[in-house]
Every structure is written in structure tokens, then in C-alpha cells.
Amino acid sequence: MTPDRTTIPIHTSPVPRAQPMKRHHSASYYAHRVRESLSTRISKFICAMFLLVLFFVGVIAFILWLSLRPHRPRFHIQDFVVQGLDQPTGVENARIAFNVTILNPNQHMGVYFDSMDGFIYYKDQRVGSIPLLNPFFQKPTNTTIVTGTLTGASLTVNSNRWTEFSNDRAQGTVGFRLDIVSNIRFKLHRWISKRHRMHANCDIVVGRDGLILPKFNHKRCPVYFT
Ligand SMILES: *[C@@H]1O[C@H](CO)[C@@H](O)[C@H](O)[C@H]1NC(C)=O
Numbered sequence: 001m002t003p004d005r006t007t008i009p010i011h012t013s014p015v016p017r018a019q020p021m022k023r024h025h026s027a028s029y030y031a032h033r034v035r036e037s038l039s040t041r042i043s044k045f046i047c048a049m050f051l052l053v054l055f056f057v058g059v060i061a062f063i064l065w066l067s068l069r070p071h072r073p074r075f076h077i078q079d080f081v082v083q084g085l086d087q088p089t090g091v092e093n094a095r096i097a098f099n100v101t102i103l104n105p106n107q108h109m110g111v112y113f114d115s116m117d118g119f120i121y122y123k124d125q126r127v128g129s130i131p132l133l134n135p136f137f138q139k140p141t142n143t144t145i146v147t148g149t150l151t152g153a154s155l156t157v158n159s160n161r162w163t164e165f166s167n168d169r170a171q172g173t174v175g176f177r178l179d180i181v182s183n184i185r186f187k188l189h190r191w192i193s194k195r196h197r198m199h200a201n202c203d204i205v206v207g208r209d210g211l212i213l214p215k216f217n218h219k220r221c222p223v224y225f226t
């Protein structure tokens with residue numbers, strides 16, 4: 001009982017004091033609250049609008065990027081033959097010939113190629129090199145054929161290496177890698193990209209006759225930049 005009585009005055013005494021205060025402030029207090037909630041709502045709305053605009057700008061940028069991003073040229077090995085592989089003394093008479101197609105897969109973007117060189121590797125050792133093309137501009141969707149023939153001077157095959165070739169051939173196949181190197185720039189209207197050093201690497205296996213195995217012919221050569 002006593003604790004109740006003591007608590008009641010404590011409860012009641014602030015209430016009458018608080019009530020006039022609350023009444024006194026209520027009008028401006030509510031106006032303030034309304035203003036505050038209104039400005040909160042407006043800022044929330046602006047925030048939402050901003051995010052929405054940002055989202056759509058992002059979507060549009062993404063679509064533009066998808067349709068305009070440059071695609072690297074596509075290289076396909078079309079033919080590869082090592083002549084003279086069957087001759088034991090063959091280095092002097094050896095001849096390597098190949099064809100590669102280059103496709104610019106871009107619908108609107110042209111590609112500037114600096115001069116293009118071909119390198120032939122056997123077990124990661126370079127056995128030949130040859131200039132393939134002078135600088136040229138490839139139009140969108142164009143396909144260009146590159147032909148390379150390596151003989152005598154452009155083949156750096158010593159007799160030990162030739163013996164290795166012959167031994168591989170006796171096993172049935174000889175593996176090579178053709179590395180095509182150029183610097184390329186993409187062109188879209190007036191915009192021209194910076195130069196990218198490009199490599200196309202074709203894995204090639206030839207049979208006893210020196211001709212590329214059908215499994216490896218017409219295959220796409222992976223392209224990478226360095
Ligand atoms: C490459 O293409 C040319 C012309 O299309 C063709 O005459 C030749 O036989 C092909 N093969 C090689 C290994 O050069």
C-alpha cells in the first residue's frame with residue numbers, strides 16, 4: 001500500500017507538469033513532425049528516383065557495351081604441310097606451307113593490323129619465322145587469307161632437330177605450333193583504340209605424309225594479348 005501511495009504522487013506529479021508542456025508544444029511539434037516526415041519522404045523519393053535513373057543508365061551502358069565491345073579477330077588454320085619430311089637429309093629441301101584465315105567478327109568495328117609475322121615452334125623451340133602481311137586494315141565482318149611458305153633461310157632447323165622430326169614421324173606424327181603475331185587497333189567511326197599485341201596460337205599435328213591431320217585442320221586458333 002505504501003509503495004503504491006508513494007509511487008502515485010511520483011507518477012501524477014510529472015503528468016500534470018508534462019501535459020501543459022505537451023499541449024504548449026503540440027502544434028509546432030506536430031507541424032515539425034509533419035515537415036520532417038514530408039522532407040524524409042521527399043528525400044526518400046529523390047533517392048529512389050536517383051537509384052532508378054542510375055539503374056537504367058547502367059542497363060543502357062551495359063547493352064551499349066555488349067553491342068559495341070570489340071571482339072578479337074578469329075584465326076583458323078586451313079592448311080599446313082611439311083614437305084621433305086620423308087627425306088633423311090631433308091633440311092635443305094624442306095618446306096613448310098600453311099594457310100590461315102582471319103575473320104573480323106565485329107559488325108561495325110574495323111581492325112588495323114600492324115605488320116604480321118609467323119613463327120613456327122617445335123617442342124617450344126623456334127624452328128622458323130616469316131613475315132606474313134604488311135600493315136593492313138580489315139573491314140568489319142571481312143575474312144582475309146594469310147599464306148605462308150618457309151624454306152631454306154626462314155627455317156632454322158639443324159640436323160639434330162631434323163633427326164627428332166624424323167623420329168617423331170616414324171612414331172606417326174610430328175607436332176608443331178604456329179604463332180602469328182601482330183599489333184592490332186580497333187576502329188569504330190573516329191575512335192581508334194590503343195595498340196594491343198596479339199598472338200594467335202595454332203596447334204598443328206602432321207602425319208607421316210607431312211599433311212596436317214584432319215582433326216587439327218580448320219580449327220580455331222586461340223587468340224590472346226600480351
Ligand atoms: C592455301 O590456299 C591457296 C589458295 O587458296 C591454295 O592454292 C593452297 O593450296 C593452300 N594451301 C597451302 C598449303 O598453301
Ligand SMILES: *[C@@H]1O[C@H](CO)[C@@H](O)[C@H](O)[C@H]1NC(C)=O
Nearest residue numbers: 137138139141142143144145
Ligand atoms: C576482305 O577485304 C579484302 C581487302 O579489302 C578484300 O580483298 C576481300 O575480298 C575481302 N573479303 C571478303 C570475304 O569480303
